[in-house]
Amino acid sequence: MPKPESEPMNDSVNIFQEYRHRIIAAVEAAAAAGALPAGLDTSRVSVEPPREAAHGDITTNAAMVLAKPAGMKPRDLAVVLAERLAALDTVAGVDIAGPGFVNLRLKQSVLYAQLVQVLKAGPAYGDTTLGAGAPVNVEYVSTNPTGPLHVGHGRGAVVGDALAGLLEKAGYAVTREYYINDAGAQVDALAWSVGFRYLQALGEKISEETFEGSCPQGQLQYRGEYLIPVGRALMEKFGDSLAIKDEDGAFELPAIDEWLPKVREFAIDAMMDLIREDLAALGVRQSVFSSERQLAGRGAVEEALEFLKERGLIYQGILEPPKGKTPDDWEPREQTLFRATRFGDDVDRPVRKSDGSWTYFATDMAYHLDKYRRGFKIMINVWGADHGGYVKRMRAAVKALTGGEGELDVKLCQMVNLTDDGKPVKMSKRAGTFVTLRDVIDKVGKDVVRFIMLTRKNDAHLDFDLTQAQEQSRDNPVFYVQYAHARCRSVLRHAAEEFTSEELAPRSLARAKLGRLADPAEIELIRTMAQWPRMVEGAALAHEPHRIAYYLQEFAGRFHALWNMGKDNASLRFIATNDRELSLARLALVQGVAFVIASGLKVFDVEPVEELR
RNA sequence: GCGCCCUUAGCUCAACCGGAUAGAGCAUCGGAUUUCUAAUCCGAAGGUUGCAGGUUCGAGUCCUGCAGGGCGCGCCA
Secondary structure: OOOOOOHHHHOOOOHHHHHHHHHHHHHHHHHHOOOOOOOOOOOOOOEEOOOOHHHOOEEEOHHHHHHHHHOOOHHHHHHHHHHHHHOOOOEEEEEEEOOOEEEEEEOHHHHHHHHHHHHHHHHHOOOOOOOOOOEEEEEOOOOOOOOOOEHHHHHHHHHHHHHHHHHHHOOOEEEEEEEEOOOOHHHHHHHHHHHHHHHHHOOOOOOHHHHHHHOOOOOOOOOOHHHHHHHHHHHHHHOOOOOEEOOOOOEEOOOHHHHHHHHHHHHHHHHHHHHHHHHHHOOOOOOEEEEHHHHHHOOHHHHHHHHHHHOOOEEEEEOOOOOOOOOOOOOOOEEEEEOHHHHOOOOOEEOEOOOOOEOHHHHHHHHHHHHHHOOOOEEEEEEEHHHHHHHHHHHHHHHHHOOOOOEEEEEEEOOEEEEEOOEEOOOOOOOOOOOEHHHHHHHHOHHHHHHHHOOOOOOOOEEEEHHHHHOOOOOOHHHHHHHHHHHHHHHHHHHOOOOOHHHHOHHHHOOOOHHHOOOHHHHHHHHHHHOHHHHHHHHHHHOOOHHHHHHHHHHHHHHHHHHHHHHHOHHHOOOOOOOHHHHHHHHHHHHHHHHHHHHHHHHOOOOOOOOOO
């Protein structure tokens, strides 16, 4: 019984996935018919777009992968498969090539149907159900709340945010989370640094050197001017009640207990406000902010360690010094240790400091247990590359705390090399030329920052040139992609002179005579569109949002090429004179291109522009 | 010394679960174009994928060793 040709295309977006099912069905049917052995393992069968357009639309390695278990030569097996696949009503031709690739050429109607899908779905094209609603926690930024974000933080923020967007598009239930490191020594140092600004706000002419001499070693760590308003705000709220006068009548800080907790809390709040502003300026929206201090305060660390202790994973022991490079002050010490080695780490890790307080790692374990208990089996953390040495122990901890149920992936972001017209921008705080993330956003715009941060793999160094980021030229990837979208919109605006808005509505364009799209460049563009859902799934599975940026650049390139062809050859222009049918088919294509670009930019939360200024 | 990451065209980088002749952009070279489909276009050349082995029908991709670069290495976060 023949099936209607268009029917199967409507319930599946990723045509490669769809044909994978069909190819495996063909293997099974061949087995049932006795042409192949039964029960072949098809898990390694891949179905992909071929690299060479000449190889057709879809290629599979099935014959090569199955040859050995089937006890057949790859090409013999390919013949069996090819015969069955050739019988599919959407297949125009089958070739066997190279060592045993089976290449399918699809009827063009399949590609047109794909364009119809794009027009019907709009920017939602490429949304998949891959994740099946599974909860995923993406934790990113998570800095100490001690100052404004710098450019490196910005990269982590964008990578995390885009990864979250990507996973959402792929059908996961994503929570975007920030872990506030508001406990520990760093925020105490922040409190001291704010205390200094507070005394200044009270009118004390106190120098950094003097204050430094009067406070514990190394506590005046944060000397940036951004703390001056915090000191002033502290004075406005508390007056001089947090200070006392010495015998000369000068203000100084009293005993630690009397001022530091209050100042610390105030300062942390102020810094988090600052950070949230930076994140907002970057368009990063995290919905959960977890406080390390609160977590520890409610006994979560004790709970997590008790959990591990019951399983024999906590013990008192003495670590070996690191081989080859023993620290000068090394002396063997008994510590409370977590058996990280049992879960793949190199050494067991301490959970308690000698003063009895928890290590950062201990609190982080509690935090990840907390995430797991909130329902997240898939956790992703985005960290700076300098935390690379911490990955193994944290993954070990997650395994231990979740009984192997939880999976932690850590994306390490390499440094950002900020330059301006090729010259390095000095990032020195001391020289007063410190460039914050906010400075960069204000200069080039959030969408530019977001896109450029994603033009490299997270674990590769990234060069960010302020001048190039603002250029309107081919060198600037953001511009290049945005320009493609703007060109599409421009064509559609022009089309409104000849067509009604009803005719130009996507749902109307979906009924255009798409068979009129016959130029190879047009077909190639549709073919690239058809790969978009697969691209989303692949990038989501690999947790690699940068792939989207590359796809968009390539796709935009193909569109620009088609546009340029119309410059030389007027018959290839999108709006054809005296041929409304052809114009509408091409406008459908143009609208489809705009949707796919919008769909991709949406993953990055970058706004597609209607026109360029 | 140990662990993790990186090494691909002159430069900056891609390469989807191991697939076919390793791809883009810039720069270089050769053409086109003086304009409105705005902020060029087309083409060429460019490679022992750091080195040496191994696994595989097939390796940039996986394994082992080596070299170079980065990060980290008991109570910093």
